[in-house]
Amino acid sequence: MKKTVTALIGLSLLVSCGNKNQAPLFADVALADEKQTSDWLAYGRTHNERRYSPATDINTNNVADLKVDWFIELPNDVGLVSTPLVVNGVMYFTGTMNIIRAVDATNGSLIWEYDPKVVEEVKGKRKIGWAHSRGISFYEGRIFAATWDGRLIAIDAGTGAEIWSVRTYDMERSLYITGAPKAFKGKVLIGNGGTENGPTRGWVTAYEADTGEEAWKFYIVPGNPADGFENAAMEMAAETWTGDWWKHGGGGNAWHGFTYDAELDMLYIGTGNGSPWNQKIRSPGGGDNLFLSCIVALNPDTGEYVWHYQTTPGDTWDYTSNMDIILADLNIEGEERKAILHAPKNGFFYVIDRKTGKLISAEPYVETTWASHIDMKTGRPVEVEGSRYEDGPADITPSPWGAHNWQAMSYNPQTGLVYIPTHHLSTNFSDEGIDLENWQAREFTGGLGVRRKFSDKQPREYSASLQAWDPVKQEVAWYLPQETFWNAGTLTTAGNLVFQGRSDGKFLAYEASTGEILWEFDAGLGISAPPITYTINGRQYISLLVGFGGGFAGLGADAAELGWSYGIHSRRLISFSLEGSAEMAALPPPYFPEPLNDPNFTINDEMAARGAIVYTSCGVCHGSGLIAGGMAPDLRASALVLNKEAFSSIVRDGILAGRGMPGQPEITERELEDLRHYVRQRAMETSTSDRTGSTNNPRKEVESH
Incomplete structure (x- = not known):
């Protein structure tokens, strides 16, 4: 029907x-x-x-x-x-x-x-x-x-x-929400995303389900110590940061991964990566940078900190722990354990005691070149020398796409197996040429503080798998x-x-x-x-x-x-x-859209070069290198780009906001024209070339910093 x-x-x-x-x-x-x-x-x-x-x-x-x-x-x-x-x-x-x-x-x-x-x-x-x-x-x-x-x-x-x-946040912030709210015990929890878009300090907020009134808020990373700390958890977390981290926000945005334990009356949140990614910028003296890349247990009534387990201390690779937090009762060495099952981006599968936050076991479920194993005495990863790209570029597996991302895994208590949509990719990290001391993200322009590109050598011949994990x-x-x-x-x-x-x-x-x-x-x-x-x-x-x-x-x-x-x-x-x-x-x-060839449009290479810079913030939807992957139109094939007035009405005025293209009122006439020249240049460059790339590996990962 x-x-x-x-x-x-x-x-x-x-x-x-x-x-x-x-x-x-x-x-x-x-x-x-x-x-x-x-x-x-x-x-x-x-x-x-x-x-x-x-x-x-x-x-x-x-x-x-x-x-x-x-x-x-x-x-x-x-x-x-x-x-x-x-x-x-x-x-x-x-x-x-x-x-x-x-x-x-x-x-x-x-x-x-x-x-x-x-x-x-x-x-x-x-x-x-x-x-x-x-x-x-x-x-x-x-x-x-x-x-x-x-x-x-x-x-x-x-x-x-x-x-x-x-x-839930001021519209002037470069934040967004893509995750599902979590309703539990008369409250509704929500976080947000946007770590890469500006200096942001992550948090989650619980609202009363009946009225929408704020019940409590929990910040994921500490703010400026001069302003005082909201609670003892933030004071404790601040001891794991160095430098003026609050100027960079710190990050930790919780955009996914909320679980309520009705049996233990506990709330668990998975936290995100640092803002910016590169720890040398946000916390130049190192440190664990709590509560980045953690599972944090909170009192569901008050939002008070109960315990945490950090999967990636001092994260510098975008290894979020925003992935699924599954609750299961497992028989381990003859003992019934109330456990959390967690497969975050960093490539290790964690079984954690959900009462105490103590690690039960952890093993890699994909190739992990950043760390050799998890030390069971400390619960900490044993990092591979050079993996923090401290001595120059480093090929790191998993990539920032993660060994497992937000795509849901499932657990079958009959088979005892977890079914994980898994990724097998490696990325080259480098901060060469970046002014680490003076680097600063701004709202809506953001940045990572690191260069990344697809590694020449990949861990497997295929980039993904469906994996049943015991x-x-x-x-x-x-x-x-x-x-x-x-x-x-x-x-x-x-x-x-x-x-x-x-x-x-x-x-x-x-x-x-x-x-x-x-x-x-x-x-x-x-x-x-x-x-x-x-x-x-x-x-x-x-x-x-x-x-x-x-x-x-x-x-x-x-x-x-x-x-x-x-x-x-x-x-x-x-x-x-x-x-x-x-x-x-x-x-x-x-x-497969065919780029338009308009001989009447004379391309100015200097304007196109400036337009490439303007396009940087557009590529996340319209595709790196101006080759669209399906989320948004392929601008190389768009006749609207050829019409200056029509292009302005879309980009600046937002007449297609209903289709997901919000207006950019701050863009200048010069930037609009530069952008048009870049689009036409890329259309001409790709109009007669064969389609490149392979669905086997997303090799066109743009170099970003």
Whole structure:
């Protein structure tokens, strides 16, 4: 059954237990229930964030019979990376520009649509960030959503009416939100991203779920000691920093990785990298730089510090710990341990006691050239000499893309395995030629404080894999090499299955115990979002959003090689079942934009050189080297660039803000013209050349500093 959301506004559905337009008041007990199969109530299905369902209707014996049950065309959406929720027969999901939709989970009929009007909020303002979101949260009959521009909003789950909205940071800051809020114990937690965009000091804030009033705030790194410290944790953390770190912000932004432990009544947050990346700038005398790259346990009622475990002390490689924090009970050497399972960017898989924060075990799950191992006596990595590029350029594995990024991993308590979307890449780090003493980031211009480029020698012939990891034995159980990079998160079930979508558009089911491929579906477009499952009226569904997105979609030539060009392939929400019979038209084949050749445009090389500098902040969406990967249009092929007035109305005035292109009101006439000359120069340079790059490795990683 096909539904187009733009044609269904106004339809309604009763979702309550007898009360019209009132959603069930599920709270922490329901959100922690691992036994139910009807709903998907939280980002990771339950508070435990396992992405595991005990449903067995779809299993290894019949998964090959999966077919499309219903689908929705999403023609106005771009990158889709989020996890839908299912509550009492209603599916909720977020699309481009943070528009929230509620649909009937059995047929896709639209119930309501909520538009937070991000376009109006950012109009005329300098803004950075992304037009996508990884998800939403449900709690006591409300949907909680965060917007790209920094608002946290509560929505009535039954009607779609806004209940309250709060601004979580000043619009003059170069911050953004792409993560899902975490609702728990009457509160909603949210952080933000933007470490690379300016001098930022990371924090998380908890708001009262009923009113939106601020309950508490926890800063991740200390501020200027002269201003005093907010609490004892910040005073302790300050002892691990040197120099005038507060002038650089420090970083640590928590943009993903929030878990509430309903059993222990503990909140865990994963923290980010330093601002800037290079520790020699932000903390020139070294130090651990707490609480960068940590799991921090907090009191959920007050936000007070309880314990921390730091995965990468003194991070200088963008090794965030913002990845999944999964809760599991493991039998280790005959003892039941309440554990955290964590696979951050740095390449080591951690099993941590979630009561105390003490390390239980840690082993590398990919190649790790920055550290040889984790010292079990101290819990600290044993770093390889020269890995901090202190003696010159250094090839470091994993790369800043991480051994594992935000793409969700899942844990199956039946097989005892964790299923990780894994990356195998190496990056060359260097700060040669950078004035380390005087370097300073500014709002909206930012910087890393380090040069990076793709290493000549890579750890493997393939850049990604799906890996089944045994957290008790701390070893790989099975793995499958993948030819394409940036594949989506996983789902696992009691049917002995693992599901994953890939950036090449394939959606697959694997036998969870062996990795054997049991079913494959061609979605016709790269998949970046993780699947979910739920059961209604005896029918088990597998659902996911299809729409190439996330950081790799803005990379450039290698993402472009996939052919998911902007505006060509309609995004979709697809639900499968064993009983499915929907007919879904095929999407167009991969498309590769051809740069326009305009002999009437005379290129000025000097202006183009200046335009290349202006373009630096554009490349994260439009692609490094002006080769777009699918997140945004390929400007080399755009006729609008040839029209000075039209180009100005888009770049400066923001007339296409609704498509994710906010205006840049501060840009000058000269900069606009320089930018046009750079675009035309690159179009001419690439118009007759063959497509370069390889989906096997994203080798066009731009050198940045």
